[in-house]
Amino acid sequence: MARAVGTTARGLRAPIIKEGDNLAEIVVSSVVNAIEVEGIKVNDKDVIGVTESLVARAQGNYISIQNIAEDIKSKFDGEIAVLFPILSRNRFSLILKSIALSGRKMHLFLNYPSDEVGNHLMDIDLMDEKGVNPYKDVLTEAKYRELFGAKVEHPFTGIDYVQMYRDIVEEVGGEVEIYLANDPREALKYTDQILVANIHERHRTKRILKAAGAKVVYGLDDIASSPVNGSGYSEYGLLGSNKATEETVKLFPREGDVFVREVQAALKEKTGKNIEVMIYGDGAFKDPVGKIWELADPIVSPGFTDGLVGTPNEIKLKYIADNDLKDVDSASLADEMIKKIKEKENKKVAGNEALGTTPRQITDLLGSLCDLISGSGDKGTPIILIQGYFDNYATE
Numbered sequence: 001m002a003r004a005v006g007t008t009a010r011g012l013r014a015p016i017i018k019e020g021d022n023l024a025e026i027v028v029s030s031v032v033n034a035i036e037v038e039g040i041k042v043n044d045k046d047v048i049g050v051t052e053s054l055v056a057r058a059q060g061n062y063i064s065i066q067n068i069a070e071d072i073k074s075k076f077d078g079e080i081a082v083l084f085p086i087l088s089r090n091r092f093s094l095i096l097k098s099i100a101l102s103g104r105k106m107h108l109f110l111n112y113p114s115d116e117v118g119n120h121l122m123d124i125d126l127m128d129e130k131g132v133n134p135y136k137d138v139l140t141e142a143k144y145r146e147l148f149g150a151k152v153e154h155p156f157t158g159i160d161y162v163q164m165y166r167d168i169v170e171e172v173g174g175e176v177e178i179y180l181a182n183d184p185r186e187a188l189k190y191t192d193q194i195l196v197a198n199i200h201e202r203h204r205t206k207r208i209l210k211a212a213g214a215k216v217v218y219g220l221d222d223i224a225s226s227p228v229n230g231s232g233y234s235e236y237g238l239l240g241s242n243k244a245t246e247e248t249v250k251l252f253p254r255e256g257d258v259f260v261r262e263v264q265a266a267l268k269e270k271t272g273k274n275i276e277v278m279i280y281g282d283g284a285f286k287d288p289v290g291k292i293w294e295l296a297d298p299i300v301s302p303g304f305t306d307g308l309v310g311t312p313n314e315i316k317l318k319y320i321a322d323n324d325l326k327d328v329d330s331a332s333l334a335d336e337m338i339k340k341i342k343e344k345e346n347k348k349v350a351g352n353e354a355l356g357t358t359p360r361q362i363t364d365l366l367g368s369l370c371d372l373i374s375g376s377g378d379k380g381t382p383i384i385l386i387q388g389y390f391d392n393y394a395t396e
Contacts (some may be wrong), residue, residue: 003395007388010034011373011381014054023050023058024259028266030383035271040385044274045307048263049370049384052281052302053242055253061232062248063224068098068238071228075218076195081107081187083205085197085220087119087154087161090243091296092197093168095220098249099195100174107190108165112139112180116198118292121161121180122148139180141166156290185212192216195223199239199298221298224251239298240281253279256303264305278304280384283368284360300367308366311359315344317393341394 014030017023027050035042056062072080082099085092087110099106112134113127114120121144127134130147139147141162151160162178169176179186184205187194192215196205202219209217221237232251234240240252253259260277267275281297301308320340321333328336370384388395 003391005388006391007386009369009373009384009386010038010040011379012383012385013380014383017054017057017382019057019060019062021058023054024262024266027054027263027383028270031267031385032270034385042271042273042275042385043387045276045390046273047276047278047308047366047384047386047389048267049278049280049366049374049386050259050263051370051374051382052240052253052256052279052297053250054382055256055259055279055303056232056250059232059253059255061234061251061253062244063228063231063233063251064248065094065098065101066247067228067231068095068224068249069101071223072099072102072104072195075222076102076104076193076216078193079105079107079191080193080195081109081191082195082197083109083184083187083209084111084116084201086115086117086199086296087121088296089157089159089164091241093164094243094246094249095197095238095241096165096168097172100169100172100176103174106169106174106176107187108169108176108178109181109184109187110162110165110178111182111198114291116200117294117296118286118290119154119161120291122152134182136183138183138186141178144180156292184208188212188214194218196220199296202239224249236298236302240296240302252281252297253302256301258303260303260305274307276305276307278308278363278366278370280363280367280370283371284364285368285372294368294371300361301363304363308362311361312365313344313348314392315341338394341392 012030012034015026031048034040110121112121113124153160166176166178185208194209194214194217196202196217196219198205202221206217206219221239223238224233225235225237227233234251234254236252241249244250256279260279263277264275278301280301282295284295284300286293320337325333325336366386369386373384374381
């Protein structure tokens with residue numbers, strides 16, 4: 001077996017991207033430069049990942065908090081219940097400020113003991129000790145303070161999010177009542193106009209509210225889903241957005257499929273290879289210490305080429321070694337394993353052979369890998385080159 005290395009992933013450096021830049025051209029030149037400088041041999045089925053923020057910035061896909069407020073005003077004419085946003089300065093603080101600027105009184109409902117992506121509002125053991133049942137109990141802000149303390153800090157950020165969210169609203173003259181609850185129907189006790197702010201459970205939350213008689217139901221995916229006074233917009237609305245400035249939000253990129261196909265075609269012209277291309281945002285993985293599920297975007301990849309569709313088709317080497325090949329001598333084991341791998345070609349692996357191979361989308365797996373490598377800080381490598389991902393133990 002000639003191969004000594006399997007999958008590799010490299011972070012590629014790129015220029016700082018500004019609105020209006022020809023990003024496809026910059027990505028291709030960055031990849032070609034890295035190949036030449038580092039002496040990298042590219043192959044068919046290599047993958048290039050480009051972080052979503054580069055795409056959105058080049059597109060100029062921004063919206064001001066004033067325009068968000070105007071969009072909200074156009075959709076609601078009374079008090080608003082805002083349901084289940086995540087706890088985040090980057091992801092939700094400016095959106096909350098925008099809602100407050102709409103002039104509508106707000107009833108803010110927060111999931112507990114944690115938000116949808118795992119940020120905790122309380123210690124779970126203390127919650128149990130206090131006899132709080134998250135499946136049915138609704139806590140007012142006053143009751144929350146009585147049970148859990150005058151200040152409850154997030155273990156990673158040190159922020160008291162309930163207080164921070166109240167301060168954001170009141171600093172711009174807004175009025176807010178805050179509750180901790182998990183049943184969306186509780187909001188209908190206060191208003192029948194609802195803004196659903198959760199991400200991955202938004203469709204279910206909307207369905208429950210409409211069935212319960214809510215008059216007006218929109219989600220964050222419905223806000224900024226079309227231009228407001230010439231602003232940016234996204235098919236995901238405000239989902240996947242980030243704080244850009246104190247007055248501006250960067251939206252999730254749009255028309256991602258057009259971008260990745262343009263890059264793929266240009267790379268084919270430059271390298272002669274059929275390279276897959278994807279846009280990636282947050283990875284889909286959970287921190288075992290902080291309990292935070294990283295994925296605060298609506299999806300991992302808002303654009304990818306056709307070769308990245310589907311899930312991996314792999315056999316579990318450990319299972320095969322311990323069962324089908326358990327009596328094979330060590331000298332022959334590698335050859336027999338390669339035969340087993342080649343037998344799976346053109347058929348879908350199922351049953352015990354696939355036992356333990358998590359059926360996740362290829363784009364979710366690769367996007368998570370890209371996100372871990374590029375990080376979210378100052379590494380300066382927003383383009384990722386992944387090689388050998390589609391190879392296996394039988395690949396020469």
